Amino acid sequence: MSEKSLKVLAVIGSLHSKSVTRTVVHLAADRLKTDGCSVDILDFEHEPLALYNPDTAHEGDVFSALKVRVERADVILLGTPDYHGSISSAMKNFLDHFWREFAGKLFATIVASHEKGLTVTDQLRTVARQCYAWSLPYGVSFTEGQDVKDDQIVSESFQKRFDMLVRDTRVYGELLARQRHADLHGTEPGFLARLRP
Ligand SMILES: Cc1cc2nc3c(=O)[nH]c(=O)nc-3n(C[C@H](O)[C@H](O)[C@H](O)COP(=O)(O)O)c2cc1C
Numbered sequence: 001m002s003e004k005s006l007k008v009l010a011v012i013g014s015l016h017s018k019s020v021t022r023t024v025v026h027l028a029a030d031r032l033k034t035d036g037c038s039v040d041i042l043d044f045e046h047e048p049l050a051l052y053n054p055d056t057a058h059e060g061d062v063f064s065a066l067k068v069r070v071e072r073a074d075v076i077l078l079g080t081p082d083y084h085g086s087i088s089s090a091m092k093n094f095l096d097h098f099w100r101e102f103a104g105k106l107f108a109t110i111v112a113s114h115e116k117g118l119t120v121t122d123q124l125r126t127v128a129r130q131c132y133a134w135s136l137p138y139g140v141s142f143t144e145g146q147d148v149k150d151d152q153i154v155s156e157s158f159q160k161r162f163d164m165l166v167r168d169t170r171v172y173g174e175l176l177a178r179q180r181h182a183d184l185h186g187t188e189p190g191f192l193a194r195l196r197p
Contacts (some may be wrong), residue, residue, distance in 0.1 A: 006173050007038045009073035013080030013091030014112070015045050020064045020144040021112045023057065023151050024162075025079035028110065029079035032077075040069055042091050053098040070101040074177035075108060075169055077132070082113035082120045082141075093129075095127050103132035104180035104192050108169040117141035132191055133159045134176055 010029045014021040022043065029039040040089055049066070052056070056064060070076075080091040087095075107128040111117030121139035128135040140161040147158035183192040 006032075006075060006177060007073050007171060008032055008039045008077055008169070008173070009069060010039055010041045010080065010092055011078040011091070012045070013078065013088045013094070014039065015088075015090055016081070017045065019045075020114050020142075020148055021079045021081050021110070024110055024112070024142060024148060024153075025077065028077060028162070028166055028169075031143070032170060034049070035115075036165070040073065040124040041095070041125075042069065043093070046069050049090075049093060049097070052093050057097055060151045066097070067101065070098050071197075073105065074180075075106045075173035076102060077108045077110070077111050077169060078124055079110040080112070080120060080124070082111055082115065082117045085115075085119040087120055087123050093130075100195060103195055104172050104176065104183065105133050105167070106172075106173045107135040108165060109135065110165070111139060111141040112144060114143050118135050122155065132171075135166055136165070136172065147154060174176045 008029070010025050012019065012022045012025050025041070029041055032039050042134060049062070079093065080087045083089070086136060107124060109124045111119055113121045124139065125135045140158070142158045145154040147153060153159045156181065180192060183190045184196055
């Protein structure tokens, strides 16, 4: 994988051992890799992250290693189940650990829901805004059994939205990564000026 390829951090926001969110994030990761992106998958089932505590969260080897992975990413692909119309606690816990590292990057979102997951998508967009990140102008959601079965996408409608998300993540991710790099190394007064090295 070239140093120049788009770097995607794909985050699985479910700890469920048979998570359908995990299935779809992996399907998206595979497609992005086929399209030339480098994809790092963050799965809290295998890499537990302690509950965010502002007094201690930014200390220790686990946080340092994770920070490097978040910093390296151009795009953050977030997959979460719909829990009570909200993002999962695992996803919220991850997001609470960072903000500066998200600034100027693209969030792309996938929600597992029985009800379209609109409020969940909106919450992820709110986090993006608060952290000065961009988000795609839409999110995708799917329902287990109906859209995804036996680790495969089985509905045409979700397949279309999935293909759109994968394509837009790569294309807009590349555009924004280029501009972010230029702004971090430039002299104009954009929102990234305060994050210049
Ligand atoms: C605690 C909890 C709350 C849930 N709340 C909702 C909800 O409000 N709306 C909904 O559509 N599905 C809800 N669900 C169902 C999950 O979103 C759904 O089963 C999803 O596919 C689980 O994804 P996972 O297998 O990746 O964990 C809830 C599930 C759990 C465990």
